[in-house]
Structure formats: C-alpha cells, structure tokens
Amino acid sequence: MADEVKLYAFAEGSFVCRAKIALNLKRIEYENIEEDLSNNNKSADVLKYNPVHKKLPVLLHNGKPISESLVIIEYIDDVWKGVPILPQDPYEKAVARFWAKFIDDKCMPALSKVYSSNGDEQDIAEACEQLQILENELAVKGTKFFGGDNINLVDIAADFIAYWLGVLEEVTEIKLVTKDKFPKLTEWADNFVNCQVVKEILPPRENLLALFRKRFGKA
The missing domain is CATH 3.40.30.10 (Glutaredoxin)
Known part of the structure; x- marks a missing residue:
C-alpha cells in the first residue's frame, strides 16, 4: 500500500x-x-x-x-531514503541544525524588521550583520552550497534569502544583498535557485511581485 x-x-x-x-x-x-x-x-x-x-x-x-x-x-x-538532506555524521548534522536555527531565529526576524519599518537604518545594519555571518560561513566553507557540493537543510532553510528577498528588494527599493557587499551569498543564491529540484517548485516571480506590491502599497 x-x-x-x-x-x-x-x-x-x-x-x-x-x-x-x-x-x-x-x-x-x-x-x-x-x-x-x-x-x-x-x-x-x-x-x-x-x-x-x-x-x-x-x-x-x-x-x-x-x-x-x-x-x-x-x-x-x-x-524516505535516497538523496540525504541532513549530513549522516552526528557532528555535521548538529552543525546543520545550528545554522538552520540561526536563519530562523536571527536572519528572518532581522529581515522582516527592515521591511516592516520601511528601511530604518538601525534595522538595516542589524540585518546586514546577520547576513554577514552567513557570508563568512560560506567563505570559510569555500563550497558551492552550505551543504557542500549539494544543497542540504541549511540551503533549504535559507530559501527566502535566495529568492524572495530579491523580489522584496525590487518592490520596496530597499536593497540589502549586493554583489559587492555579499559576493559569496549572491553566488550561492544564484546556484540555489538554478538547482533543478528548487527551480521546479519556486513560485513565479510575477506572483511574488504582485503579492509584495499589494502588501507594501506599491502600484
């Protein structure tokens, strides 16, 4: 069955x-x-x-x-077996869980605060501080993804940063992630959204644009 x-x-x-x-x-x-x-x-x-x-x-x-x-x-x-999403090694698994929790507990609230406050300078500084931590982690790892050569729990947890954030930046004109400031994060985001398993299920960009314009009052 x-x-x-x-x-x-x-x-x-x-x-x-x-x-x-x-x-x-x-x-x-x-x-x-x-x-x-x-x-x-x-x-x-x-x-x-x-x-x-x-x-x-x-x-x-x-x-x-x-x-x-x-x-x-x-x-x-x-x-379900097959392609692993978390590392098999107990230590590496704990590290992946740490970074996924960091994204949810630190990055997401900081990013949300920026756009709810319409780009308050202090909120922008806080969000960039959290993003810099992710930038540094990618630089230290020196890999294509947080998961190495393939995406893992951390990459999936950061899907908002890879795709939704760019649309939000376009609608609000509050730009946080630039290639000059966050080169590793920018490169990672491009690689992530172009993964076939990711690209197949991402919502159309125009749908997100309409959603965010409605939410943030942009015509």
Whole structure:
C-alpha cells in the first residue's frame, strides 16, 4: 500500500517551499492542497492538524500531521531514503541544525524588521550583520552550497534569502544583498535557485511581485 502524503500549502510562501523542495529532492508524490490566505483564512483542516501555531505548511503522512517547516524537512529525511538532506555524521548534522536555527531565529526576524519599518537604518545594519555571518560561513566553507557540493537543510532553510528577498528588494527599493557587499551569498543564491529540484517548485516571480506590491502599497 502506497503512502498517502498531503501538503497543506500556500504557493507563494517560502516556508511552504522548504517542504516542497525536500519532497522534490526525495521524488515523493504528494497531494498539494492550496490554502486561500487572501483574507487570512485558515481551513478547518489546518486548524485541526496544526492547532498550536495554526500556520502552513502542514504535512499529512498516512493521516498523521507534522507541522513547522524545519521539523517537516527532518521528518521527510528520516522517513524516505535516497538523496540525504541532513549530513549522516552526528557532528555535521548538529552543525546543520545550528545554522538552520540561526536563519530562523536571527536572519528572518532581522529581515522582516527592515521591511516592516520601511528601511530604518538601525534595522538595516542589524540585518546586514546577520547576513554577514552567513557570508563568512560560506567563505570559510569555500563550497558551492552550505551543504557542500549539494544543497542540504541549511540551503533549504535559507530559501527566502535566495529568492524572495530579491523580489522584496525590487518592490520596496530597499536593497540589502549586493554583489559587492555579499559576493559569496549572491553566488550561492544564484546556484540555489538554478538547482533543478528548487527551480521546479519556486513560485513565479510575477506572483511574488504582485503579492509584495499589494502588501507594501506599491502600484
């Protein structure tokens, strides 16, 4: 009997795309259930399967719900073999988890603050400080991706920086990541979005432009 896999999703969401990338890497067939969040609506299923955070994505595997994107990625990696998403070595696995958590706990809030404050100088400085830490990590590793020659948990966790951030910069005209300032991060982002397994599931740029223009009041 085949596994029943469903993903409650929002096409333009970077956290949802993390789960989609992981599923795509493992070539797992799943039913994609798109949620309508236009009026901040949450379906009864989402509220039922993720009653604590009430957020997307939610993965449903044989009727069992898993929520939170990084948890979902690890679950996918544990259940389905094939292309590994986390390193096999315990130390390297712990390091990958550290950097994924750093992205969620430090980078994402700092970036969000920049655009919610319409580019406050102090917020920009804080966000650039966090991005510089990622830049330095790539420089030290000297590899194509955070995962080495192939993407891993950390690269997937940073999908917003690779793709969504550039669209947001275009809409708001608040530019953070330039080739001069962050050459390694810029190169990494280009490599990441051009990975076949990533490119196949990224939302169209025009859809994100429309979403962000609506959100930030740009015509």
